[in-house]
Amino acid sequence: xxxxxxxxxxxxxxxxxxPVHAIRGIDLxxxxxxxxxxxxxxxxGKTTLLNIMGGLxxxxxxxxxxxxxxxxxxxxxQLIRFRLDHIGFVFQSYNLIPVLxxxxxxxxxxxxxxxxxxxxxxxxxxxxxxxxxxxxxxSRPSRLSGGQQQRVAVARALASRPRxxxxxxxxANLDSVSTHTLLDIMEKxxxxxxxxxxxxxxxxxxxxxxxxxxxxxxxxxxxxxxxxAD
Amino acid sequence: MITSVSWRNIWRNRLRSIVxxxxxxxxxxxxxxxxxxxxxMIDRRIYTGINTELSHIQVHHPEYPENNEPRFxxxxxxxxxxxxxxxxxxxxxxxxxxxxxxxxxxxxxxxVMVLGVDPAHECxxxxxxxxxIEGEFLKVGSRHPVVIGKKLADKLDIHLRxxxxxxxQSADGHITAGAFRVSGxxxxxNTAWDETNVFVRQDDINxxxxxxxxxxxxxxxxxTDNDQTVRVLERMQGLYPELEIRPWFELNKELGLLxxxxxxxxxxxxxxxxxxxxxxxxxxxxxxxxxxxxxLGMLMAIGMTRTRVFLMIMLETLxxxxxxxVAGAGLSAAVMAYFFKxxxxxxxxxxxxEAYGYEAVAYPYVNPDYYLVLAALVALTAILASVYPAIxxxxxxxxxxxxxx
Numbered sequence: 060x061x062x063x064x065x066x067x068x069x070x071x072x073x074x075x076x077x078p079v080h081a082i083r084g085i086d087l088x089x090x091x092x093x094x095x096x097x098x099x100x101x102x103x104g105k106t107t108l109l110n111i112m113g114g115l116x117x118x119x120x121x122x123x124x125x126x127x128x129x130x131x132x133x134x135x136x137q138l139i140r141f142r143l144d145h146i147g148f149v150f151q152s153y154n155l156i157p158v159l160x161x162x163x164x165x166x167x168x169x170x171x172x173x174x175x176x177x178x179x180x181x182x183x184x185x186x187x188x189x190x191x192x193x194x195x196x197x198s199r200p201s202r203l204s205g206g207q208q209q210r211v212a213v214a215r216a217l218a219s220r221p222r223x224x225x226x227x228x229x230x231a232n233l234d235s236v237s238t239h240t241l242l243d244i245m246e247k248x249x250x251x252x253x254x255x256x257x258x259x260x261x262x263x264x265x266x267x268x269x270x271x272x273x274x275x276x277x278x279x280x281x282x283x284x285x286x287x288a289d
Numbered sequence: 290m291i292t293s294v295s296w297r298n299i300w301r302n303r304l305r306s307i308v309x310x311x312x313x314x315x316x317x318x319x320x321x322x323x324x325x326x327x328x329x330m331i332d333r334r335i336y337t338g339i340n341t342e343l344s345h346i347q348v349h350h351p352e353y354p355e356n357n358e359p360r361f362x363x364x365x366x367x368x369x370x371x372x373x374x375x376x377x378x379x380x381x382x383x384x385x386x387x388x389x390x391x392x393x394x395x396x397x398x399x400x401v402m403v404l405g406v407d408p409a410h411e412c413x414x415x416x417x418x419x420x421x422i423e424g425e426f427l428k429v430g431s432r433h434p435v436v437i438g439k440k441l442a443d444k445l446d447i448h449l450r451x452x453x454x455x456x457x458q459s460a461d462g463h464i465t466a467g468a469f470r471v472s473g474x475x476x477x478x479n480t481a482w483d484e485t486n487v488f489v490r491q492d493d494i495n496x497x498x499x500x501x502x503x504x505x506x507x508x509x510x511x512x513t514d515n516d517q518t519v520r521v522l523e524r525m526q527g528l529y530p531e532l533e534i535r536p537w538f539e540l541n542k543e544l545g546l547l548x549x550x551x552x553x554x555x556x557x558x559x560x561x562x563x564x565x566x567x568x569x570x571x572x573x574x575x576x577x578x579x580x581x582x583x584x585l586g587m588l589m590a591i592g593m594t595r596t597r598v599f600l601m602i603m604l605e606t607l608x609x610x611x612x613x614x615v616a617g618a619g620l621s622a623a624v625m626a627y628f629f630k631x632x633x634x635x636x637x638x639x640x641x642x643e644a645y646g647y648e649a650v651a652y653p654y655v656n657p658d659y660y661l662v663l664a665a666l667v668a669l670t671a672i673l674a675s676v677y678p679a680i681x682x683x684x685x686x687x688x689x690x691x692x693x694x
Binding site for chain 2: 106110113115116135136139140142143144148150152154156157158159163166167168170171172215219227
């Protein structure tokens with residue numbers, strides 16, 4: 060069953076001045092449990108596509124359906140709630156809340172959802188264990204390495220029990236050891252929890268791990284290759 | 290957790306937050322302390338006005354306040370005084386004869402108000418006897434004693450035991466004069482009052498002015514508590530509707546005005562200070578928002594509602610301001626407690642202050658309620674100051690905000 064369905068997607072910036080076509084007529088779908096990478100050179104439209112899929116940006120035309128819900132039909136308030144409950148985000152530069160500890164960062168999103176305290180605490184510990192940070196729960200981001208911060212970000216993205224995780228260049232600021240660790244953790248979560256991961260990246264290591272690689276250029280999908288898990 | 294995040298956020302840039310907190314602290318301290326000094330001086334002025342110059346309530350013939358003529362006497366007999374004395378809240382009553390007169394020494398003369406009093410009763414109504422710097426208050430056994438102010442003594446160039454002549458219009462309309470010997474010299478914080486009021490025995494002045502023994506123009510009423518003034522006044526006015534009965538704040542309109550005006554003044558003063566601080570707070574919070582564009586974008590992206598973002602910015606502003614407010618109020622309370630005990634002296638300005646009836650020492654004080662109202666005003670200022678930065682934050686587009694470096 061498709062988690063995400065994208066139909067006739069177009070995105071044009073500065074439509075009235077000098078139009079820039081960031082996305083040109085994309086049709087795509089993602090099934091539950093995919094581990095997909097969207098690749099392409101800078102300016103190819105990867106991040107724009109991810110932003111539209113995540114409800115952070117509006118398409119100029121076309122539609123994005125997530126579990127039969129068309130994002131374009133949601134009010135801004137409904138969209139925020141939808142993101143909170145259905146989509147997990149991992150950003151390039153970690154983007155943790157610096158004044159909160161690793162545990163609090165993960166718990167924060169569940170608190171926004173209004174989940175009970177006991178559930179929050181259990182899930183937080185479970186996720187931090189899963190990303191290998193069970194011993195650093197009370198460390199603030201400034202006391203963690205880049206790789207560790209990104210692992211907290213992954214745990215946070217999963218905390219709300221989303222339908223899928225969008226990760227925009229998650230390894231761009233990491234060294235190779237941290238990249239491998241992070242990718243292994245995400246792959247494990249993908250396989251064990253059937254969590255859908257969609258990355259935008261131009262990191263070969265990510266491409267090699269992905270079981271589906273979608274290549275974009277000038278706002279178009281020029282190839283979409285699926286591979287079986289090794 | 291938003292509360293916790295907001296509180297922790299203000300300590301992210303410690304130096305900047307401390308600067309803002311210090312600004313609020315010092316601004317409030319300056320406002321509260323100077324308000325306290327003014328309140329203290331005015332309280333003392335009112336205290337002197339009531340205890341030395343006026344008493345709480347005065348009773349007159351209805352035409353006396355307009356004309357000050359000797360013939361406008363209170364009804365004879367001491368029935369009024371006794372009945373007022375029996376009222377709940379009344380501590381003492383003194384009967385006074387008040388006559389406009391000319392006081393002359395061998396050197397010069399000046400217009401004065403002569404108050405004929407019974408020393409025993411007068412000492413229960415007024416604290417003038419405690420303000421004598423020389424002699425005694427209408428000493429028993431002395432012949433025709435007069436008590437005058439230091440300022441008048443200097444003006445007439447006379448001293449203790451000097452003789453002065455008091456010239457006035459008697460009840461029959463003729464000009465009459467009598468010699469009095471200075472038995473005491475007082476000094477209050479109101480030099481103008483010291484210069485124009487002289488005290489003699491009521492029997493002496495009544496005899497000179499050909500008024501009946503025991504006749505008086507004024508009853509000065511002292512109450513057990515100033516807060517009882519309006520209640521006792523209404524009771525007295527009900528008992529004697531035909532007489533002119535006025536409280537201290539009508540007898541001296543300046544004092545009445547000060548009482549009413551001071552409340553407005555204190556708040557207006559603080560509001561001006563808080564407005565000035567508000568601009569500093571807005572500036573700081575704008576910097577906070579601009580520095581955290583990416584983080585705010587992330588929060589909105591992961592599902593934080595605009596209401597919560599607004600609340601977070603507002604709480605940060607509130608915490609920043611209230612921390613300064615608590616420190617400012619604490620500092621003010623401590624400094625004021627010290628000066629309330631020891632007095633804040635303005636010795637170099639004594640002459641100037643006393644010319645306007647003020648003591649050259651202040652005992653700073655503000656009503657404890659003032660702190661509560663101030664806390665509410667600071668909170669309101671913080672909320673208002675947070676609106677513009679918070680709106681700036683709400684206008685962020687998460688996707689664009691996340692791309693900022």
